Amino acid sequence: MGALDAIEEVGPSRLSEKFSNGNSTMDIDVDDIYFDDSDSDDDFESYLQELSKDFLKSFCKKASTAFYEQYGLISHQINSYNDFIKHGIQQMFDSIGEIVVEPGYDPSKRGDGDWRYASLKFGKVTLEQPTFWTGEKFAAEGGKEFLEMYPRHARLQNMTYSSRIKVETHLQVYTKNLSRSDKFKTGVERFVENEVINDYRTDIIFGRLPIMVNSDLCWLKGVEKGDCEFDRGGYFIIKGAEKTFIAQEQICLKRLWLSNDPMWTIAYRPVSKRKRVYMKLVPKVEQFMGGEKFMTVYFSVTEIPIWILFFALGAQNDREIINLIGLGTEDCAIVNVLLASIHDADKQCEGFRKGDKAIHHVEKLIKSCKFPPKESTEECISNYLFPSLKSFQQKARFLAYMVKCLLEGYTGRRKSR
Numbered sequence: 001m002g003a004l005d006a007i008e009e010v011g012p013s014r015l016s017e018k019f020s021n022g023n024s025t026m027d028i029d030v031d032d033i034y035f036d037d038s039d040s041d042d043d044f045e046s047y048l049q050e051l052s053k054d055f056l057k058s059f060c061k062k063a064s065t066a067f068y069e070q071y072g073l074i075s076h077q078i079n080s081y082n083d084f085i086k087h088g089i090q091q092m093f094d095s096i097g098e099i100v101v102e103p104g105y106d107p108s109k110r111g112d113g114d115w116r117y118a119s120l121k122f123g124k125v126t127l128e129q130p131t132f133w134t135g136e137k138f139a140a141e142g143g144k145e146f147l148e149m150y151p152r153h154a155r156l157q158n159m160t161y162s163s164r165i166k167v168e169t170h171l172q173v174y175t176k177n178l179s180r181s182d183k184f185k186t187g188v189e190r191f192v193e194n195e196v197i198n199d200y201r202t203d204i205i206f207g208r209l210p211i212m213v214n215s216d217l218c219w220l221k222g223v224e225k226g227d228c229e230f231d232r233g234g235y236f237i238i239k240g241a242e243k244t245f246i247a248q249e250q251i252c253l254k255r256l257w258l259s260n261d262p263m264w265t266i267a268y269r270p271v272s273k274r275k276r277v278y279m280k281l282v283p284k285v286e287q288f289m290g291g292e293k294f295m296t297v298y299f300s301v302t303e304i305p306i307w308i309l310f311f312a313l314g315a316q317n318d319r320e321i322i323n324l325i326g327l328g329t330e331d332c333a334i335v336n337v338l339l340a341s342i343h344d345a346d347k348q349c350e351g352f353r354k355g356d357k358a359i360h361h362v363e364k365l366i367k368s369c370k371f372p373p374k375e376s377t378e379e380c381i382s383n384y385l386f387p388s389l390k391s392f393q394q395k396a397r398f399l400a401y402m403v404k405c406l407l408e409g410y411t412g413r414r415k416s417r
Contacts, residue, residue: 074234077245081212085127089209093122093167114175116197123168126203129219130154130163130211150219151237152227158240162208163217171200210236256402258409258416264293266406274300274373274384279402281337281410293410294340295403300373300380302365306403307345311358312381313396318342324400327407334407 101118131146132153154161174194211217214233220226235244251257257267264281278298295306310321322329322338329335345352349361363377373380386395408414 072232072234074232077234078212078215082216085209085215085217089127089165090125093125096122114177117174117176117194119172119174121170123170125168125206126166127163127209127217128166129217130161132159148219150227151213154237155240155242159237160208160210160239161213161237162210165206165209166203167206168203169201171198172196173198173200210238212236256405258405258414260409260416264406264410264416266402266409268386268402272384275387277385277399277402279306279406281406293337294344295337295406296341296344297399300366300384301369301371304362304365305345305348306341306399308349308352308358308361310396310399311352312362313392313399315396317353321400324397325403325407326400327404331411333411337407337410 099120101120103115103117130149132149134145134147149159149161151161153159174196177193177195212233213231213235214220214226218233220233235242237243251269253270257269259265259267263283266279268277270276276299280296280298281293282296283293297304297306297309299309307318307321310324315321315324325338327334349357352358352361359377362381366372366377366380375383381392381395382390386398389395389398405414409416
């Protein structure tokens with residue numbers, strides 16, 4: 001994955017970008033419009049005049065009304081839930097894979113024979129329609145053990161309208177034995193072989209899943225008369241109370257976010273907190289060659305001077321870093337920030353450009369934090385600093401792009417939020 005691909009994936013939006021939510025023009029089926037061959041140009045103009053403002057307003061009103069009468073306001077909730085119970089829950093169990101249970105190697109609990117291992121795999125997942133248990137006495141008298149449970153039953157009895165999750169399981173219990181083989185054929189004289197002792201295949205009740213009203217598993221699906229003619233479903237009944245999902249707007253995690261409040265900041269914020277990177281323009285206490293602010297990076301619960309991080313990623317000299325940033329040296333405000341950042345790096349680690357002093361300084365900062373990571377500094381940078389980018393050179397290029405966006409926002413060339 002190149003640096004340009006990474007910029008397209010997680011880069012911030014430019015001022016010149018245009019966002020679209022579908023086609024800007026309406027698709028019209030020509031077959032739906034009938035024109036007689038004998039129609040003149042005047043008749044054609046009269047057809048166009050009929051598409052007046054009142055006509056279009058009436059058409060849009062009828063179209064929207066027809067949509068909501070057929071699908072309703074919460075059809076997306078029901079469709080999403082139906083897709084989950086048909087495909088999503090099966091994919092979730094398939095993603096677990098094989099679970100291997102190893103012995104604790106406690107000599108007092110070994111028992112007879114060799115150490116035993118176990119392998120557990122999940123198969124087909126089956127969801128039943130909601131039912132409730134009638135009790136042992138009712139079943140003993142010839143009644144059904146389970147009866148159909150409708151949403152009204154769950155409301156009146158303060159129960160959860162839910163379904164049993166039945167999962168097909170495959171459990172193997174085996175031991176590991178050391179066997180011999182023909183070395184001339186296999187190339188290995190001895191190898192470990194699994195000897196299966198017991199093999200179990202059974203369906204177990206894994207748990208219960210709340211059922212959405214009017215979904216495919218609901219008893220009201222397809223009936224002529226439900227509990228209420230105005231009830232469109234799309235909610236759950238948990239202990240007799242109706243619960244629903246509320247759509248919540250969240251920021252896009254695949255973009256850089258530029259802000260000027262309370263200070264100039266650019267942030268890369270994935271879901272995992274350990275992979276987040278913040279870059280700030282920090283005001284200087286004493287001025288250096290007219291510079292008022294310098295850049296610093298917050299990564300892996302520590303603060304790192306931006307220039308030291310560039311050299312830790314493999315930069316050879318200052319000119320290479322400036323070329324990576326790509327803003328030139330014509331703007332005095334940008335030059336002052338860059339010089340202040342270089343001066344701050346020299347102040348914190350003298351001679352960081354030589355050898356591995358930059359990476360050693362970053363290691364010192366990371367290890368001195370309150371909860372230092374167990375990985376080495378190289379592994380920490382590789383795994384948590386822009387993890388979608390593999391090489392240190394690609395990480396340095398994207399870090400330079402963050403610097404460019406921050407400086408463009410600071411000098412008014414890029415819009416911030």
